[in-house]
Amino acid sequence: MSVREGLNQVRQALKSRSWVAITQIIKEMHPTDQAELIKELTPTERQQVFSHLSYEQLAEIVAELHYEEQQDLLKELGRDKIPGVLDEMSSDDVVDLLRELEMEQAQELLDLMGTEEAQDVRDLLVYPEQTAGALMTTEYVALPHQLSAGKAIEALRIISPDAEMIYYVYVIDEAERLVGVVSLRDLIVAKPITPLHQIMRKKVISVPAGMDQEEVALLLDKYDFLALPVVDVGNHLLGIITVDDVMDVITEEATEDIIKMAGIHGMDDFTLSPKEAAMHRLPWLVFLLIAGFFTGSIITHFEDTLQSVMTLAAFIPVIADMAGNTGTQALAVAVRSMALHKFVGKDVLELLRQEARIGLIIGTVCGLLVALFAFLWHGNPFLGFVVGVSMWVTLLVSTIIGALMPVLFNALGVDPAVASGPFITTVNDIVGLGIYFSLATRFLSYLV
Helix, strand or coil: CCHHHHHHHHHHHHHCCCHHHHHHHHHCCCHHHHHHHHHHCCHHHHHHHHCCCCHHHHHHHHHCCCHHHHHHHHHHHCCCCHHHHHHHCCHHHHHHHHHCCCHHHHHHHHHHCCHHHHHHHHHHHCCCCCEHHHHCECCCCEEECCCEHHHHHHHHHHHHHHCCCCCEEEEECCCCEEEEEEEHHHHHHCCCCCEHHHHCECCCCCEECCCEHHHHHHHHHHHCCCEEEEECCCCEEEEEEEHHHHHHHHHHHHHHHHHHHCCCCCCCHHHCCHHHHHHHHHHHHHHHHHHHHHHHHHHHHCHHHHHHCHHHHHHHHHHHHHHHHHHHHHHHHHHHHHHCCCCCCCHHHHHHHHHHHHHHHHHHHHHHHHHHHHHHHHCCHHHHHHHHHHHHHHHHHHHHHHHHHHHHHHHCCCCHHHCCHHHHHHHHHHHHHHHHHHHHHHCHHHHC
16 A cells, blocks of 8 residues: 555545544554655644554654654654653664754653663663664563573564564573574474574674674675674673664765765755855865866966967866766775775775776776867877877876775775765866876977
8 A cells, every 4th residue: 555545545534533444554554654644644633643543553653754753743742642652662763863852852751761661772872873782772582592492482472572673582691691593493493392502503793882883784784684683791682783773874874975975074964054054065165166276277387388279278178077077986986895894904905906907998998089089170180199198197097096085084094985076076187187288288399
């Protein structure tokens, strides 16, 4: 059922006051679609629907919303329903919500929650943002190693409604240390009398609570796990990180890198006023504006050359644009490769060698094409030679610069994504025009 179909059916049910039909319609929809449907309703319609949904259903809907929408929805629910909804939400989802609120607001919501649920949330709030500890949930299944497979399945029936992930059963010893993991499949096919320690996998891949969330995402992607256990220094199980949480991290990190590469480091412009967004963008743009004067100074420096052969002006945008384009492509590849830890340490040299070879091929093809075009256009083979060689050298150098800049930034302890596209474009404009006019001046007597 689509959101639009569900919305129409809910509104028809509201008109006929068919409350059972409303709950059934929403129950059959995915939580994401439920959230979309709720946003389409009017405040009055929402209040009517809310009064007939369970806390569990409301919690699922709230968890699917953006944090600003979550705040608005909680206000609509009112203080009577908020405690029940927050108690039904996963602890990590509540933590994500509270981190976006002012301290007083967050404390107010915590005070409304049940004692046990509030304590779980407080335990998670201790961990710094963007770490495994902040990302994990404490709603997992952990069973003692001596328990039989049959007893474990019985325990799952009781525990599963409160657990976020039941496909992995984590096995602990008497000291509550993580000693193994059993998949739900292995548990089902095992003989009921078999103890867990005989069917569990003892080599468990786990992560410390302080690990960066991006590294956690890389591990889940590498091993294709649905969840990863989080442990303390004593290997005691603290929580688990599920694949759906990691998908949010991947989206968040990718968005952050794109924003940085666009030269608007550190903010989401959609959440800012026009004035605030402009003030955040201006530092980069002012820097690039000043750098742009260097491009102008190059043209001024070779003014005599340009006046002697005005035809050279026609190829300035071609050289500059291609330099910026190839540099930006190399930058994107380098930043992405480093983010995925594909090139670390000495492997960075391999990245630079690879991009240099790519630049050589691209430069050769584009150089030959532009040389041929210049010759056919103006009938001067030396003009074709100057433009073609300039293009060849420029694209080779620009590709290397594009790959090298994030490596240098990383070595300096700066996020490689800060080596933004606009910065690389401006640098390569300067390099490209410098090469072009230097070569043209060298062969000026053949061009006049």
